Amino acid sequence: MPKTQTKDMPVRVSPLLAIDGDAIIDYKNLRLRERKALTAIQVLAYAKQYETAAAAIGKALKIECPATPGVCNSNEHTQIIWNGPNSWMIIASDEESGRKSAELRKTLQNAVGDLAAVVDQSHGRCGLRLSGLHASEVMAKNTAIDLHPVAFAAGNCALTSVAHMSALVVQVDDAPTYDLFVARSLARSFVHAIEHSCHEFADD
Amino acid sequence: MAQDFRTSEGGLIDRSRPINFEFDGKSYQGYEGDTLASALLANGVHLMGRSFKYHRPRGILTAGSEEPNAIVELRTGARKEPNTRATTIELFDGLVAKSQNRWPSLSFDVMAINNLFSPLLSAGFYYKTFMWPVSFWTNVYEHVIRRAAGLGTASTEADPDHYEQCHEHCDVLVVGAGPAGLTAAVAAAERGARVIIADEHVQLGGSLNSEKLTVSGKPGADWAAEQTQKLVAMDNVHILNRTTVFGYYDHNVLAAIEKVSDHVAIPAAGKPRQRMWTLYPKQVVIASGATERPLIFGNNDKPGVMLASAARTYANQFGVKPGSRAIVATNNNDAYRTAIDLHNTGVRVVAVVDSRMNPDAPLAAELETLSIELITGKTVGAAEGGQHVRYAQLVSTQGITEEPQRIDCDLIAVSSGWNPNVHLHSQSGAKPVYDDEVFSFIPGQSRQVEVSVGAAKGSFGLQDCLNQGLAAGNEAAKLTGFKGRAKKAPKAGDDGIYSIEALWIAPTPYNKTYKQFVDQQHDTKASDVNLAAQEGYDSVELLKRYTTQGMGTDQGKTSNVNTLAILAGQRGDPIPDVGITTFRPPYVPVAMGVFAGHTVGYDFMPVRRTAIHDWNEKQGAVFIEAGLWLRARYYPQSAGESMYDCYVRETNNTRNNVAMVDVTTLGKIDIQGPDASEFLNRLYTNNWLKLPIGKARYGVMLREDGMVFDDGTTSRLGENHYFMTTTTANAAPVLSHMEYYHQTVWPELDVAFCSVTEQWTGIAVAGPNSRKLLEKVIDIDISNEAFPFMAVGECKMNNIPARLFRISFSGELAYELNVPADYGEQAWIELMEAGKEMGVTPYGTEPLGTMRIEKGHVAGSELDGRTTALDLGLEGMSNRDKHFIGKHNSQRPALLSDGRLQVVGLKSLEPGRNLRIGAHLVDDKVKLDSVSQSQGHVSATTYSPSLGYGIALGLLKDGASRHGEQIDAVFPLDNEKLRVEVCHPVFIDPKGELVRA
Secondary structure (H helix, E strand, C coil): CCCCCCCCCCCCCCCCCCCCCCEEEEECCEEEEEECCCEEEEEEECHHHHHHHHHHHHHHHCCCCCCCCCEEEECCCEEEEEEECCEEEEEECCCCCHHHHHHHHHHHHHHHHHHEEEEECCCCEEEEEEECCCHHHHHHCCCCCCCCCCCCCCCEEEEEEECCEEEEEEEEECCCEEEEEEEHHHHHHHHHHHHHHHHHHCCC | CCCCCECCCCCCCEEEEEEEEEECCEEEEEEECCEHHHHHHHCCCCCCEECCCCCCEECCCCCCCCCCCCEEEECCHHHCEEEEECCCCECCCCEEEECCCCCECCCCEHHHHHHCCHHHHCCCHHHHCCCCCCCHHHHHHHHHHHHHCCCCCCCCCCCCCCEEEEEEEEEEEEECCCHHHHHHHHHHHHCCCCEEEECCCCCCCHHHHCCCCEECCEEHHHHHHHHHHHHHHCCCEEEECCEEEEEEEHHHEEEEEECCCCCCCCCCCCCCCEEEEEEEEEEEEECCCEEECCCCCECCCCCCEEEHHHHHHHHHHHCECCCCEEEEEECECCCHHHHHHHHHHCCEEEEEEECCCCCCHHHHHHHHHCCCEEEECEEEEEEECCCCCCEEEEEECCCCCCCCEEEECCEEEEECCEEECCHHHHHCCCCCEEECCCCEEECCCCCCCEEECHHHHCCCCHHHHHHHHHHHHHHHHHHCCCCCCCCCCCCECCCCCCCECCCCCCCCHHHCCCCCEEECCCCEEHHHHHHHHHCCCCCHHHHHHHHCCCCCCCCCCCCHHHHHHHHHHHHCCCHHHHCCCCCCCCCCCCCHHHHHCCCCHHHCCCCECCCCHHHHHHCCCEEEEECCEEEEEECCCCCCCCHHHHHHHHHHHHHHCCEEEECCCCEEEEEECCCHHHHHHHHECCCCCCCCCCEEEEEEEECCCCCEEEEEEEEEEECCEEEEEECCCCHHHHHHHHHHHHHHHCCCCCCEEEECCCCEEEEEEECCCHHHHHHCCECCCCCCCCCCCCEEEEEEECCEEEEEECCCCCCCCEEEEEEEHHHHHHHHHHHHHHHHHHCCEECCHHHHHHHHHHHCCCCCCCCCCCCCCCCCCCHHHCCCCCCCCCCCHHHCHHHHCCCCEEEEEEEECCCCCCCCCCCEEECCCCCCCCCCCCCEEEEEEEEECCCCEEEEEEEEECHHHCCCCEEEEEEHHHCEEEEEEEECCCCCCCCCCHHHC
16 A cells, blocks of 8 residues: 555644633633543443443443442543443543543453443543633533532533533532533534633633 | 702712713713612603603603603613613713603604694504505505604614523522512521522612611611621522512523623623523512502693602602602502601602591691691592693592692602512412402412512511511421521511502593593503493403503503503403403513523524534635534635536536545444344344445435435444444434434343544545545555445554545545544545645535435435335335334325325426426426426426536426426426426436446
8 A cells, every 4th residue: 555654643633723722711710721632432331231331340440430320430530421321421631642542442342341332432522621719600601500519519410501502511629620521513612602601700 | 950859868879979971962960879760850850751652741650660651762872772761770970861752852842743633542543543545554654653653762783792691590589689588588598598589779678778667676778788798698698689580480490680781881891781590499489579550640641740659769769859849649558658758858748638538547647747738538630730740630539529629739649559569470370369458469379389478469568578578588498408496577667557448540620531541651541441441352451452551661560450440440340350461571671682692693503613624714615504514515716716616616526536525514323232233224224134344335214104214324343333324414313213212112222322423524535536546545455346335444544543434425436534533634634635636626515415416316305204215216225024113104005105206307408597496396288376286396406517407306296207208397486487307316327337436
């Protein structure tokens, strides 16, 4: 086969390329940034194998695999997000290369074997991190779910409509910090809406 | 004029902070804390506008959001807002307002001549007076009436301000922050419940801020301020001031509007002008207070006639004397307070006119000590004066015929009693009931988790308000899981007893005819109500529509109950039998922009972009919307290149050379599991159990009713692993369809699937030279032998991991390359570079569509939900030996019988003319203007660059057996007719040799 060029791994290009720099919003009490080069693996257990699959995932990642809706368990590097009956989205920490995504997929594939389908969605999702004192106010402008600490706290997740777009919302800590995962194709519209909701807190 | 009617002290205004504003071009000064209405009154300005129909001079009737008369155009230019109530506008520096519905000026209004023609303008006048000739209605009458009768005019410029939506959940929502609401909120919050308290004013306190009442021994306003501080200090309380809850919907969802920036000239950076709140409380306490009714008498709309409660609000809260010489006309005890408060503000109160014979003894005694005359058994029969009240004519309420008693005055403070604000209660689905102690409607049985307290419930005494607020706050907290020790309600100062005797309409002096207004905003008179009833419009619903009573921006807040009572009188029925119209949201006018919120302009709809979007933009591609997607439609090579030239060029380069199209938007679904093959076998009409690994197959899905649902290719990537593609439009519906069957019909199948549309960038490389191009960048053998038609394989494109599919939509030798989306743009650019020497070009959806028509591929316009596989010529794919979705229903006799519309090809027989999409297919005997003989229609059309004439796909009655026939394609809208030949739908390479080459 003739080759025009041979290179190392290709460079991942974010759907938010047009946005300069790392931070999209950088106010004193509000920050929005992209979680670049995201690794996102969807694991879908076959119904009968649900418990065995969950145990295998937990063992492989050394994080308990959440069995109940609305829960995200995580360690420093990895989040296991319950995102449907028998299904989990596994997100690996930022700034990891595409190679890592392949590795994580392999790890999971080996762990679950025939118990579950493993699907790479790393390029299909845009990850954003919103944090600071005003973060929940920004969220309240864009989603109808209850984000009060009694209803939604660190370690909770929801698949819901944010700014009229489908998003996976995870609360990371009590700052509060939220991770928002949206479809790649919608990333710019999504960021535009969230950014606008942030503006009133510029000097706050 | 320097606020001649302002008192030197008292009220909740800040005299150290003057505010300059402008009304009708004249400059005035008010103080912080003023409304536009109170500031104008302080300057002695009473004339605010002209009325809707008769152009009568109008002043200020109320001090709140129920105001029918004092509506103005606020601000100028793009920010101009018509029909804004002067009584609710917080004064700000630089405020500019203009009176409405007058020309050339407010004091001299030409259209006031309408007043003389009023016999022509009675209820339903536009149905009667302007009937003939019919053609005059749209051309003449409508224009004239719209100009003569109306309110303000909206700005024609775009609104420069931003609006937004917000959501909040809570345990207890308290609507209204008067004495009852404040007590309820504090009680619920102290028990730990999450509380939202909303009030339309800046300062919480409601009536406590406008009355001389005491609570716990303190002035009411001070007590309210203390309670507010308490609430502010609790982090489980959200105070929404300047916020009106305007709608109560199903599932206990309420909507409110917060006027974030209405009190400033221009919103601060980043701040919205207004914000709409959607509130999701577990319990609702409605403490929305009550609205006073005006008395109905002759000329009761004259400036200088004011609600008794409004008069004392201006005196108490704003330190304004609403007149110099006042009388108070009432049928109840409450208005006596107005006489006392006005007196204490320095207004000369000439008399209290009580329609009852036996007034309350302590109140009578109090008036005596203040030397205010008390006249009983009489009421105001008419107000007289030019543009302002000069005197009142008193008449007997006891049927005694006597000379009317004239009293000179410039203020007539009136009260016909109070109406509890049952609007939200009614909106929640409940029915208010008539109470003959308060002579008004009070809340009935609750239908949702709401309770009304205080004046909103018809309990007007201050102690009752505090008691009920406390009880409701405690109960609401308890119901949401928060218990606590019972506390005692704060002690209210004595505010007397509310007692009332109905007086729905006053006799007129000498029984003369006067205009007695019920709905002042819509100029509906008592005589209109009577006339409507006489003419048969005697149910409340019909009456409302016939007279337009209650249809103004104030929604008849001051007129509804009076109207009902007058109607009841006319019918001779008790008021409860007449009933009440249902209250509908919004409680106050809400600008449309608030409902749209952020989703205007750029954000009207989210936009989906592919990874190649930026490249497409740089190339100057023209885009087309496909659902939310933006797809490149064609790529002009120079500024002047037309769409026609482009798609012909792009099509030719595909047919003769090689070209590339972005097909990312096609739906992609990853399917895995031991039962994946069986699952597909049930979804598609054809057989899927024996598809080899590394092969793709075309499949058709039916709906349960037997109609074709979608088509696409599915590839087998592994033993238990498939990759499905759908049309762009059906990406989500197909996934839902699969979810539905898996979850509810075949949960026993071990299969799992999810959308991977976003994960992959899809690039189709098509044309006789496509293999030559790809061979330069692909690391696997793609010769025809190694990688034949319908082959599928993993590979690398340069250094990018990829999946390659040998499938074709254009009908040419073609491949589809999928790469992870973050590499999509790079892959595209590298392919363009690799193909540069061959002259590769991009192509858009326009040539894509042209080529699919040339090739006879059915798409969305043929898969219209009414066509079967048989209609589309796809029945050969159906496997009769297995079960699949829609199989049985597709065999229904009517779907198999003659006369169905079937897909055909159509050729233009007139050189240079193309078929029209949507044109009807008729035989030549049929006249152009009759489509009743339509035998089908044109579904997709193009000029075929390959054939050199216009072609189309169409659905024609029994079309499959009519190839070779000639027929007319008519387009009656443009009077067009075109002769066409019916043919086989595949125009190019019918044997499919090119795709296999």
